[in-house]
Amino acid sequence: MIYHPRLNEQGQKHPIYKPHTPSELKSWGDASSIVTATPDCDMSAGINGKALTSGVMPETREQWEEWAGCYDFEEPDFVLSKGMKEAAGAVVIEDDGRVWVVSPSNEFGGYANTVPKGRTKGVLSLRATALKEVFEEAGLMIELTGFLVDADRTSTRTRYYLARRIGGNPAEMCWESQAVHLVPSQQLETFVTSEFDAPVISALRCHLKAQAAEVKPKVATALDWKTLPFGRDVMGWAINRNFGARQFANLRLGMIPHSDDDKWFAYFSGNVLHMYRSWTGHYFFRVYFIPQEEGAIATVAEANLDREYFEGTEEKAKTLLMDMLDYFATDVAHKLY
Structure with missing residues (x-):
């Protein structure tokens, strides 16, 4: 039996029944490839000019909220659907256009692959929750860049933010994830297949399309x-x-x-x-x-x-x-x- 190197919330070893295989180090720089990190696997020193190094996890609610308060962008009021719990997550876009995706351990909740997210549990704000869940599930420190979409899942209404990586190491994922992937945005629909993730991917598509229409890059001289x-x-x-x-x-x-x-x-x-x-x-x-x-x-x-x-x-x-x-x-x- 293979166990996750991090203990679960009960302080017990968590078995992984069908472990993933990590990608070769040289493949992480290929923006057209889906690549995979597994717990404590060897990792490339960096991607897109940004290092992959151990992140420093805040220890208190106040520290999480201080981190979450660093970002200045507008977002709509959060309207909680009847009977739903409050949750938040983030779509983290790498500088080469790929998106960070996690594989919940043993496909927990019926998800083979999904976007990092979790409940606020009445403790953290939506923004702080998104930061915390991405850090825990994907091992990444992120910067929130904007609001993406609110979507209902089985028992939660989840606010999703747009984000980019500023630190961390996916191989340091917590026990809730058995793999972390970088997926080209064009391949998300075939890799993240839950019906509950479809609104998130659709909103991301609209965002990328609108962004492309606005940009007219200057030719350098x-x-x-x-x-x-x-x-x-x-x-x-x-x-x-x-x-x-x-x-x-x-x-x-x-x-x-x-x-x-x-x-x-x-x-x-x-x-x-x-x-x-x-x-x-x-x-x-x-x-x-x-x-x-x-x-x-x-x-x-x-x-x-x-x-x-x-x-x-x-x-x-x-x-x-x-x-x-x-x-x-x-x-x-x-x-x-």
């Missing part, structure tokens, strides 16, 4: 940021990486930082992508593309390994570049989802 010369300690290597038409179109938008969290500035000149660190203006990468009928091929890359700005290995530089190219090629990087 060399004049949009203060930058430094390329430097002398240059390493070049072959890439031969294909990008589809939509991916290449996203890459050609470049990247203009809008906050301190945006660590890169990038723009195209001809068929060359120039990439800089936004804080320092350090000219880090140059990538050469050959356009195709459908997209383009990245053929050669060059990295500036000047030790004044970069202390990592050559392999680290190569990995960093590919991670950033994969991210810049997504709709999420340019808020087109």
Whole structure:
């Protein structure tokens, strides 16, 4: 018998009858893949430039409410349906557009996969409950970004918020979950199949569609940021990486930082992508593309390994570049989802 490494509320070992298999570490960076974490499995160091590290769980009601009070957005009054209990949860959207989903241990409540949520139990506010449930069930620390929808379930009326990950580690899920997944939003309907989750996914679809209609991203140019010369300690290597038409179109938008969290500035000149660190203006990468009928091929890359700005290995530089190219090629990087 396999037991969850975390004890249940009674302080007992909790059996897992049909355990999941964790995904390979390298697959976590593939925005088109469904990936799975299991309790205490090995995890990638980070996703989309954000580290996966142990979160710090608040210990008191006051601490949860203080965290919940950090977010300034409007939401409608919560109207509790007759006979229903109050609950809250969050749809956590990763920076590459995938959504965090949990598998309740032994399909508790009849759910193979669902969105993190739980009852307020008259103790916490709706926002604090959403934060707490995501932390416990998915191991993630999140930032609430807005209201999504209210939906009735079997015994609860649940308020769902939109959120993004700011910390935590899915492998540290509590005993209530036996797996945590990252699922491309296009595949949610086939992965989260409960009828009670359908209104949540439908509301998410409407949100993403409306957001995409509002966004008209600016194409970056060399004049949009203060930058430094390329430097002398240059390493070049072959890439031969294909990008589809939509991916290449996203890459050609470049990247203009809008906050301190945006660590890169990038723009195209001809068929060359120039990439800089936004804080320092350090000219880090140059990538050469050959356009195709459908997209383009990245053929050669060059990295500036000047030790004044970069202390990592050559392999680290190569990995960093590919991670950033994969991210810049997504709709999420340019808020087109």
